[in-house]
Amino acid sequence: MNAPFSDKTKPLLSVRDLSKIFDISGGFLDQLTLKNGRLRREKTTVKALNRVSFDIAPGETFSVVGESGCGKSTLGRTVIGLYPPDGGEVHYGGERIDTLSSRRMLPFRRRMQMVFQDPYASLNPRKRVAAILEEPLRFHHPDMTADEVGDRVKEVMEQVGGDVQWLTRLPHEFSGGQRQRISIARALVVDPEFIVADEPISALDVSIQAQILNLMMDAREQRGLTYMFIAHDLSVVEHISTRVAVMYLGSLCEVADVDRLFADPRHPYTRALLSAIPRLGKKKSDHVRLKGEVPTPINLPTGCVFHGRCLYADERCVREIPELLKQDDGVLAACHGVEEGRL
Amino acid sequence: MSALLQVQDLTVNFALRTGDLTALNGVTFALGEGERLGLVGESGAGKSVAGFAIINLIGKPGYIAGGRVLFQGEEISALPEEAIRRIRGHRISMVFQDPMMTLNPVLTIGTQMVETLQAHRNIGQSEAEAIAVDKLRQVHIPSPEKRLHQYPHEFSGGMRQRIIIAIALLNDPQLIIADEPTTALDVTIQAEIMDLFLELCRQTRMGLILITHDLAVVSETTEKIAVMYAGEIVEEGRTEDVVRRPRHPYTQGLIAALPQGDDQRGTRLNQIPGTMPTLTRIPPGCSFHPRCPHAMDVCSERAPGPLPVAYPDGGGGMAACHLYDPNLGDR
Amino acid sequence: MVAFIIRRIVQAFLVMFIISSIGFAIKHNVGDPVWQITGISVSKAERERIREQLGLNDPVYIQYINFLKNAAHGDLGQSYFYKKPAADVILDKAPATLELVLVSSMIIVVLSIPLGVYAAIYPKRIFSRVVMGGSIVGVSIPVFLIAIMGVYLFSVHLGWLPSFGRGATVNVGGWRTGFLTVDGWLHLILPSLSLSSIMLPLFIRLIRSEMMEVLESDYIRYAWAKGLKKYRIWFLHAFKNTLLPVITVGGVQLGITIAFTILTETVFQWQGLGFLFMEAVERSDTALLVAYLMFVGMIMVVVNTVVDIIYGVVNPTVRIAGTK
Numbered sequence: 001m002n003a004p005f006s007d008k009t010k011p012l013l014s015v016r017d018l019s020k021i022f023d024i025s026g027g028f029l030d031q032l033t034l035k036n037g038r039l040r041r042e043k044t045t046v047k048a049l050n051r052v053s054f055d056i057a058p059g060e061t062f063s064v065v066g067e068s069g070c071g072k073s074t075l076g077r078t079v080i081g082l083y084p085p086d087g088g089e090v091h092y093g094g095e096r097i098d099t100l101s102s103r104r105m106l107p108f109r110r111r112m113q114m115v116f117q118d119p120y121a122s123l124n125p126r127k128r129v130a131a132i133l134e135e136p137l138r139f140h141h142p143d144m145t146a147d148e149v150g151d152r153v154k155e156v157m158e159q160v161g162g163d164v165q166w167l168t169r170l171p172h173e174f175s176g177g178q179r180q181r182i183s184i185a186r187a188l189v190v191d192p193e194f195i196v197a198d199e200p201i202s203a204l205d206v207s208i209q210a211q212i213l214n215l216m217m218d219a220r221e222q223r224g225l226t227y228m229f230i231a232h233d234l235s236v237v238e239h240i241s242t243r244v245a246v247m248y249l250g251s252l253c254e255v256a257d258v259d260r261l262f263a264d265p266r267h268p269y270t271r272a273l274l275s276a277i278p279r280l281g282k283k284k285s286d287h288v289r290l291k292g293e294v295p296t297p298i299n300l301p302t303g304c305v306f307h308g309r310c311l312y313a314d315e316r317c318v319r320e321i322p323e324l325l326k327q328d329d330g331v332l333a334a335c336h337g338v339e340e341g342r343l
Numbered sequence: 344m345s346a347l348l349q350v351q352d353l354t355v356n357f358a359l360r361t362g363d364l365t366a367l368n369g370v371t372f373a374l375g376e377g378e379r380l381g382l383v384g385e386s387g388a389g390k391s392v393a394g395f396a397i398i399n400l401i402g403k404p405g406y407i408a409g410g411r412v413l414f415q416g417e418e419i420s421a422l423p424e425e426a427i428r429r430i431r432g433h434r435i436s437m438v439f440q441d442p443m444m445t446l447n448p449v450l451t452i453g454t455q456m457v458e459t460l461q462a463h464r465n466i467g468q469s470e471a472e473a474i475a476v477d478k479l480r481q482v483h484i485p486s487p488e489k490r491l492h493q494y495p496h497e498f499s500g501g502m503r504q505r506i507i508i509a510i511a512l513l514n515d516p517q518l519i520i521a522d523e524p525t526t527a528l529d530v531t532i533q534a535e536i537m538d539l540f541l542e543l544c545r546q547t548r549m550g551l552i553l554i555t556h557d558l559a560v561v562s563e564t565t566e567k568i569a570v571m572y573a574g575e576i577v578e579e580g581r582t583e584d585v586v587r588r589p590r591h592p593y594t595q596g597l598i599a600a601l602p603q604g605d606d607q608r609g610t611r612l613n614q615i616p617g618t619m620p621t622l623t624r625i626p627p628g629c630s631f632h633p634r635c636p637h638a639m640d641v642c643s644e645r646a647p648g649p650l651p652v653a654y655p656d657g658g659g660g661m662a663a664c665h666l667y668d669p670n671l672g673d674r
Numbered sequence: 675m676v677a678f679i680i681r682r683i684v685q686a687f688l689v690m691f692i693i694s695s696i697g698f699a700i701k702h703n704v705g706d707p708v709w710q711i712t713g714i715s716v717s718k719a720e721r722e723r724i725r726e727q728l729g730l731n732d733p734v735y736i737q738y739i740n741f742l743k744n745a746a747h748g749d750l751g752q753s754y755f756y757k758k759p760a761a762d763v764i765l766d767k768a769p770a771t772l773e774l775v776l777v778s779s780m781i782i783v784v785l786s787i788p789l790g791v792y793a794a795i796y797p798k799r800i801f802s803r804v805v806m807g808g809s810i811v812g813v814s815i816p817v818f819l820i821a822i823m824g825v826y827l828f829s830v831h832l833g834w835l836p837s838f839g840r841g842a843t844v845n846v847g848g849w850r851t852g853f854l855t856v857d858g859w860l861h862l863i864l865p866s867l868s869l870s871s872i873m874l875p876l877f878i879r880l881i882r883s884e885m886m887e888v889l890e891s892d893y894i895r896y897a898w899a900k901g902l903k904k905y906r907i908w909f910l911h912a913f914k915n916t917l918l919p920v921i922t923v924g925g926v927q928l929g930i931t932i933a934f935t936i937l938t939e940t941v942f943q944w945q946g947l948g949f950l951f952m953e954a955v956e957r958s959d960t961a962l963l964v965a966y967l968m969f970v971g972m973i974m975v976v977v978n979t980v981v982d983i984i985y986g987v988v989n990p991t992v993r994i995a996g997t998k
C-alpha cells in the first residue's frame with residue numbers, strides 16, 4: 001500500500017489554528033440595520049471554527065464530537081480542502097495543503113476521501129453504481145485500462161459486502177445501509193490513506209449501524225487507514241476511536257485518548273456530555289445539568305466559549321480565552337479551572 | 344396495579360391503491376397507572392402508528408382494522424369523534440418527535456397553551472394563562488410570563504420540546520405518549536428532557552409510553568419495554584429483563600449490535616444480516632426468520648404467537664418466537 | 675425588518691425604472707410625435723423647428739432623462755386625441771377601473787376562501803368535486819366568452835341587468851363613483867363578475883392546495899392530538915398558515931386582473947382605463963399608451979410592495995436579517 005511515511009510518530013495530518021468564518025449577511029441591503037435611529041451597515045458572520053489545532057497520527061481513528069452546529073462538519077470539510085480556511089494551516093504528510101493550487105492539490109484529493117452523512121443525497125440518483133465507482137478511479141488514474149477499472153470496482157464492491165450485481169443498479173434501489181456501503185466503496189476505490197467520515201451512520205437503524213461500523217473497522221485493519229470520524233453518538237465514538245476531540249461552539253475543549261477521555265474527562269463540557277450518554281441498563285440518572293442555553297456562533301461569548309453554561313465559571317473565564325494545554329498525562333484541555341487545578 | 348391502558352389485538356391498515364398494507368398487526372399490551380413503557384423498534388416498525396392508534400388519530404388512508412383500546416376500562420377505540428376529542432390532550436397527551444415542526448409557527452406559545460386548556464375546561468383567559476405559566480415553570484422555562492407572548496421560532500429546539508411537554512401537562516393527563524421526544528435533540532438536552540419526564544411521572548403518577556428507536560434511552564427511563572418488528576410486538580417484559588436477558592433473537596441481535604463500552608472497544612460488533620422487510624413484502628411465518636440465526640423449518644411456515652417466557656427470579660415476559668414454544672422442544 | 679422593507683421599496687423603484695424604460699422605448703420608436711401634433715400640411719422647416727423645440731434632436735439619453743424628469747412630475751406628455759395632458763386623461767378614467775377591480779377582488783375573496791377551504795377539508799365530497807371540476811372549466815373558458823354569455827342571459831334574454839356603461843355616477847371630489855347609486859351597482863354586476871371569473875378558479879385551486887398541504891403538516895396533527903375543536907383547527911391553525919402563500923400570490927394576481935380589465939371594459943364599454951387603452955391603440959395615441967403603461971405599472975408595483983410588506987408583518991418567521 002502506498003503509505004509514504006511509515007514513521008508512526010510523525011503526524012499524518014496536522015492542523016494549526018484553523019479558523020473558518022461564514023459570511024451570512026447576504027446582499028448589501030440585508031446588511032442594513034437600524035441602530036439608535038440611524039441606518040448602519042453590519043455584517044453577520046458565523047464563527048464556525050476558532051483557532052482549532054490538533055494532530056492525527058497514521059493509523060488513528062480520531063473522532064470529533066459535539067452538539068449540533070458546533071462546527072464538526074465544517075472542520076471535516078476544511079481539513080479536506082472543500083472549504084478554504086480563513087486562518088491557520090493544514091499540513092498533510094508534512095506538506096502544507098491549504099495553500100496549494102487545485103492542480104497541486106490533485107494527488108491529495110486521492111489520498112484524502114470523504115464519506116457523508118446522508119447516503120440518499122450524496123449519490124447521484126441518475127448514475128448506476130458502476131459509474132459512481134468508476135468515475136473517481138478514471139479521474140485519478142487516467143492511465144488505467146477499462147479492465148483494470150472494472151476489476152478494481154468489483155474488488156472494492158466485494159470488500160464492502162456488496163454484490164457484483166449491485167453495479168448495474170441505481171442508488172434508489174438500495175436501502176440506506178446499502179447506499180452507505182456504496183459511498184464507502186466510492187471512497188475506498190481510489191485507495192486513500194485518510195478518510196473523513198461525517199456522521200456516516202447517523203441516518204441508519206441500529207442493526208444497520210453495526211454493519212457499517214464493522215465495515216469501517218475492517219477496512220482500517222486491512223488497509224491501514226486513518227480516520228477522522230465525526231459523530232454525535234458517543235457510545236459509538238467510544239467503541240471505534242483511538243482519540244477523541246470534544247468541540248463546543250467552534251473551539252476544541254478537550255483532546256484525549258479514548259480511554260482517558262471516558263474514564264477521566266477534564267473539561268466541564270466533556271463531563272456533562274459524557275454523563276448524558278444513555279447507557280443500556282443504567283438506571284440512576286446522574287446527568288450533569290448545564291445551565292443556560294447554547295449561544296449562537298454569530299455572537300461568540302467572550303472568554304471561554306462555554307462560560308455561560310459552565311458550573312465552574314469565574315471572572316477569568318468570562319474575560320480570557322483558555323488555551324488548549326497539555327496535562328501531565330498528555331490530555332489536552334482548554335479550561336482555566338483545569339489549569340488552575342480547581343476542577 | 345390497576346390497568347390504565349389496555350391495547351388488545353390492535354390492527355391498523357393503510358388502504359393503498361395497490362391494496363391494504365398492514366402497519367400494525369395484532370398489537371397487544373397493557374399499562375398500569377403511573378407505569379412507564381418503552382416502545383422500541385427500527386424505523387418503519389410501526390411505533391408511531393401504534394401511538395396514534397391509541398388516540399384514534401390515524402392519518403387518512405389508514406384505519407383501525409381490528410382490536411380495541413381500553414382506557415381506564417372504557418373502550419375508547421369505538422367512541423364517536425366528539426367523545427374521543429375530549430380525551431385527546433386532556434386525559435391522554437402526546438409529544439411529537441420534531442419540536443421544530445410541532446408548534447404552529449404563526450401562533451404564540453400563549454395562544455397554543457390557552458386553547459389547549461379551553462378546549463377541555465370552561466375557564467377564562469387569565470386563569471388559563473396562570474396555569475400555562477405554572478406548567479412552563481414546571482418544565483424549567485425561565486421567565487415564563489414573558490415567553491407566553493413569543494412565537495415558536497424564538498425558542499431553541501430543546502426549549503420548544505420543553506414547551507411541548509408543558510402543553511402535554513396542561514390538563515394533568517393520566518397518560519403521555521411521547522413519540523421520539525428527543526431524537527432531534529443533542530445528548531445533553533436529551534438527558535435533560537428524560538430527567539424531566541421521570542421527575543414528572545414520579546410527581547404526578549401519570550403513565551408514560553415512550554416511543555423511540557434508542558434502546559439505551561428507554562432502558563434508563565422506563566419500567567417495561569415492548570420491542571416492535573415489522574408491525575408486531577415481538578418481545579415484552581420488564582426493562583432489566585429485556586435488556587440483560589433478551590429472549591427474542593431480534594432483541595438479542597439489537598442489543599449485541601450496540602457498542603458495549605470500555606472492555607469491548609474496537610472489536611467487531613454483532614451485526615444482524617439484512618434489513619427489516621418493507622411492510623408490503625413481509626415474509627410468511629415469523630417475519631424475522633430470514634435474518635434470524637436460530638430459524639427452524641417451522642419459522643418460515645407458521646407465525647409464532649405470543650409465548651410466555653420466564654426469568655430465574657420468577658418474573659415473566661412475552662416473546663413471539665417459536666423457540667419458546669414448549670411443543671416444539673425446548674431450548 | 676427595516677432591511678426587508680427597504681429592500682422591497684428599492685425593488686419597487688427598480689421595477690418602476692424598467693417600466694419607464696419600456697415606456698420611453700415605445701415613445702421613442704413608435705409614431706412620430708411631430709406628425710401627430712401637426713398633421714400633413716406643415717412645411718419641412720416648420721417640422722424641424724418643432725422637433726428642435728420638443729428636444730427630439732437631443733441625444734437619446736438626454737431625452738430619456740427629460741422623460742424621467744417629466745414623469746416624476748406627473749407629466750407624461752400630451753394626449754393627441756384628447757388634447758389634454760395624458761396624465762389628466764388617465765386620472766379621469768382611473769376611478770371606473772379601480773372600482774371594477776375592487777369589486778371583482780371582493781367577489782374573488784368572498785367566494786374563493788370558503789370554496790377553497792371547503793374543498794380542502796372535504797376533498798371527497800360531491801360539492802368539492804363539483805367546485806373543483808367547475809374551476810377547471812372556469813380556467814379554460816376565455817373571459818370574453820363568459821362576458822358575452824352573461825350579457826346574453828341577463829341582459830338580452832332576461833332583461834334584468836344593463837349590458838354596457840357605468841350607469842349613474844356621482845362625483846365625489848373629482849372621483850366619479852358608481853357605488854352611490856343603485857343604477858351604478860346594477861351596472862357593476864356583470865362586468866365585475868366576468869372580470870373575477872378569470873382569477874376566481876385559480877384562487878380556489880390555490881387555496882385548496884395550500885390548505886391541503888397545511889392540513890397534512892405536523893402541527894395540524896398535533897392540534898388534533900391536543901383535542902382542539904375542528905373549527906378552531908381548520909379556521910385558525912390551518913387557515914392562518916394557508917393565508918401566507920395566498921397573500922403573496924394574491925398580490926401578483928391582482929396586478930394581472932388590472933391587465934384583464936382591457937378585455938372586460940371593451941366588452942361592456944366600461945369607460946375606464948382598459949377602454950381608454952383600446953381607444954388609444956386604435957388612434958395611435960402614443961403618449962396616452964405610455965401614460966397607461968406607466969400608471970398601471972405603478973399600481974401593480976405599489977400593490978405588490980404593500981402585499982409583501984403586509985406578508986412580512988403577518989408572518990412572525992420572516993427573518994429579521996432577510997435571509998431566506
Ligand SMILES: Nc1ncnc2c1ncn2[C@@H]1O[C@H](COP(=O)(O)OP(=O)(O)OP(=O)(O)O)[C@@H](O)[C@H]1O
Nearest residue numbers: 022024046048067068069070071072073074075297
Ligand atoms: N455553508 C455555510 N454557510 C453559512 N453557515 C454555515 C455553513 N456551513 C455551516 N454553517 C454554520 O456553521 C456552524 C457549524 O456548522 P456545522 O455544519 O459544521 O456543524 P456540525 O457540528 O456539523 O452540526 P451537525 O451536528 O448538525 O451536523 C453552524 O452554526 C452552521 O449554521
Ligand SMILES: Nc1ncnc2c1ncn2[C@@H]1O[C@H](COP(=O)(O)OP(=O)(O)OP(=O)(O)O)[C@@H](O)[C@H]1O
Nearest residue numbers: 357366385386387388389390391392393402556622
Ligand atoms: N400515511 C401513510 N400511508 C401509507 N403508509 C403509511 C402511512 N403512515 C405510515 N405508514 C406505514 O406504516 C409503517 C409504520 O410507520 P411508523 O411511522 O409507525 O414507523 P415508526 O416505527 O414510527 O418509524 P420511525 O422510527 O421512522 O418513526 C411504515 O412502514 C409506513 O410504510
Ligand code: SF4
Nearest residue numbers: 304310317335336337
Ligand atoms: S474555562 Fe471556565 S468557563 Fe470554561 S469550562 Fe473551564 S471553568 Fe468553565
Ligand SMILES: [Mg+2]
Nearest residue numbers: 072073074198
Ligand atoms: Mg454536521
Ligand SMILES: [Mg+2]
Nearest residue numbers: 390391392522
Ligand atoms: Mg415514528
